[in-house]
Amino acid sequence: MTVTRERLAVLGTGTMGHSIALAAALAGCPVNVWGTDEADIRRGQTGIEEKLRVLQRHEVIDTQGAADIRSRISFDGSLETCVSEATFIIEAIPEILALKQEMFHKLETLCGPDVVFASNTSGLRPTAIAALTTHPERTVVTHFWNPAHLIPLVEVVRGEKTSDDTVRRSLELLRTLRKKPILVQKETLGFIGNRLQYALFREAQYLLEQGVASIEEIDDAVRYSIGRRLTVTGPFMSADMGGLDVFDAISAYLFPDLSTDQASLETMRRLVDEGKYGQKNGHGFYQWTPEFSQKMNDERETELIHWLKKDWGI
Numbered sequence: 001m002t003v004t005r006e007r008l009a010v011l012g013t014g015t016m017g018h019s020i021a022l023a024a025a026l027a028g029c030p031v032n033v034w035g036t037d038e039a040d041i042r043r044g045q046t047g048i049e050e051k052l053r054v055l056q057r058h059e060v061i062d063t064q065g066a067a068d069i070r071s072r073i074s075f076d077g078s079l080e081t082c083v084s085e086a087t088f089i090i091e092a093i094p095e096i097l098a099l100k101q102e103m104f105h106k107l108e109t110l111c112g113p114d115v116v117f118a119s120n121t122s123g124l125r126p127t128a129i130a131a132l133t134t135h136p137e138r139t140v141v142t143h144f145w146n147p148a149h150l151i152p153l154v155e156v157v158r159g160e161k162t163s164d165d166t167v168r169r170s171l172e173l174l175r176t177l178r179k180k181p182i183l184v185q186k187e188t189l190g191f192i193g194n195r196l197q198y199a200l201f202r203e204a205q206y207l208l209e210q211g212v213a214s215i216e217e218i219d220d221a222v223r224y225s226i227g228r229r230l231t232v233t234g235p236f237m238s239a240d241m242g243g244l245d246v247f248d249a250i251s252a253y254l255f256p257d258l259s260t261d262q263a264s265l266e267t268m269r270r271l272v273d274e275g276k277y278g279q280k281n282g283h284g285f286y287q288w289t290p291e292f293s294q295k296m297n298d299e300r301e302t303e304l305i306h307w308l309k310k311d312w313g314i
């Protein structure tokens with residue numbers, strides 16, 4: 001296991017913060033995690049314990065491995081002490097531009113100019129996040145995917161002023177964390193993964209509103225077709241293997257017919273307006289009973305761990 005020279009701090013203990021910290025500790029990297037208060041820190045610790053249990057159940061790690069990982073993760077309620085020794089900081093606080101700008105500004109008062117500030121934003125522009133900093137060359141986006149300890153991709157997005165050295169250090173760190181970093185050369189909202197994911201989500205909503213099929217049938221259509229194939233061949237490889245003449249002929253009649261809606265469609269709008277946010281509060285496109293929730297978490301983790309073991313040769 002190659003261990004990075006960077007000293008890592010993660011800001012935020014939420015869905016992403018604690019799983020990014022776990023990803024680092026799994027790869028042998030010590031990490032300090034900042035939480036807003038005691039309850040926030042407890043949530044992060046609980047999340048890590050649950051994930052460690054699942055990793056043990058699937059024999060990715062043993063009891064000693066779990067203890068070693070636990071010993072690499074320290075939680076801190078003080079931002080100042082959390083980042084005092086850090087050379088590389090990954091911010092995973094809420095997706096509110098002003099909050100991230102303010103955090104990066106504050107970090108500059110606590111850290112030297114060589115410390116990299118990376119944001120885990122889902123799609124905001126790094127240039128905008130760095131707007132209040134005096135050293136924007138050390139700011140970058142490192143966009144992990146949920147759950148961060150199981151999904152390999154991290155999109156590294158450079159802003160207008162991000163230096164080559166910051167990009168190099170980001171890629172190097174992520175490789176030592178056994179991630180699959182992809183460099184996004186030009187900042188664009190949503191980067192690559194979320195643009196593609198949301199193109200699919202918009203079309204899925206459109207098909208639902210048109211009465212083409214049910215929610216379950218649309219989900220199954222993806223799971224049992226392109227979902228199976230996309231783990232091996234991306235869109236360009238799929239097109240090459242299907243025949244570009246065929247894909248071109250289909251594009252000619254299909255592109256003009258695809259959804260171009262500019263906002264969430266009716267069912268989604270209604271669910272959100274009614275406060276039905278999905279798994280997190282029990283209602284969404286599906287009804288999330290505790291049993292169903294547990295079953296889906298188990299199924300997803302089992303599948304993702306299968307791929308992780310394949311990637312890591314274990």
Ligand SMILES: NC(=O)c1ccc[n+]([C@@H]2O[C@H](COP(=O)([O-])OP(=O)(O)OC[C@H]3O[C@@H](n4cnc5c(N)ncnc54)[C@H](O)[C@@H]3O)[C@@H](O)[C@H]2O)c1
Pocket residue numbers: 011012013014015016017034035036040091092093094095096099120121122123143144145146
């Ligand atoms: N959830 C996902 O699937 C996902 C995936 C990829 C990227 N992201 C991005 O990661 C970031 C974090 O998302 P999340 O889902 O972990 O959020 P979350 O709500 O689960 O956690 C946010 C954390 O930020 C901290 N926090 C809360 N309020 C704060 C405040 N006012 N100031 C500073 N810190 C505060 C707390 O530690 C909290 O636990 C966001 O930018 C999000 O867009 C999320």
